[in-house]
Amino acid sequence: MPEPDLEARLATLEARVSELAEQVQQAQVAREDAAAARHLAAANDRDVSEIRTELRDFRQATTSSFNDMREDLADLRSETHTGFTEMRGKFDQTAAGQAQIVELLDALIRQQDQGEQ
Template sequence: MSQPPDFEARLAALEARMVEVAADAAAARHLAAARDRDLADVGIKVDANRSAINALGEQVASGFTEVRGKLDATAAGQVQIAELLTRLIEGRSNE
């Protein structure tokens, strides 16, 4: 059985193409591994940011509680001042 005249050229082209395909596959594996590392890094950063945001939220809540306590104390002091002023005014009007 004889081979077509362009058989050797076609075989050489096919072999060259196989080398290119193997190189493309290696590059794809490398890119996929890099993507996996990048995704892992992003996941770590997201977790760190979530922890930081939660910690800040707790600080803010604690700060609001503290401010609310101070405002309540101030309001109580103002009530006492108002009562003292009322007594003082009433005492002067009875004279």
């Protein structure tokens, strides 16, 4: 005949084995979750690294294009200044030529006035 205490101990042992099996299953799920979290974290690190690289490349390209634009504007300003200087010289020549024409016309008018008198 089995000991009466044996049945209770066996039931307790079975309950404990069941609890341990459940804990093992929960630990396995936790390990899988941790592995998935590590995988996601690694992927996020790669994504952040790629974004940093893209931002650095974008910043360099933007800086380069601004520098090029600044050089183009400086060249344009220089060309514009040179053009205005040339035009000013031509306007001065034209004004001098017109002044000479006025002097000649005045001289002709004086000669005609003297001839009529």
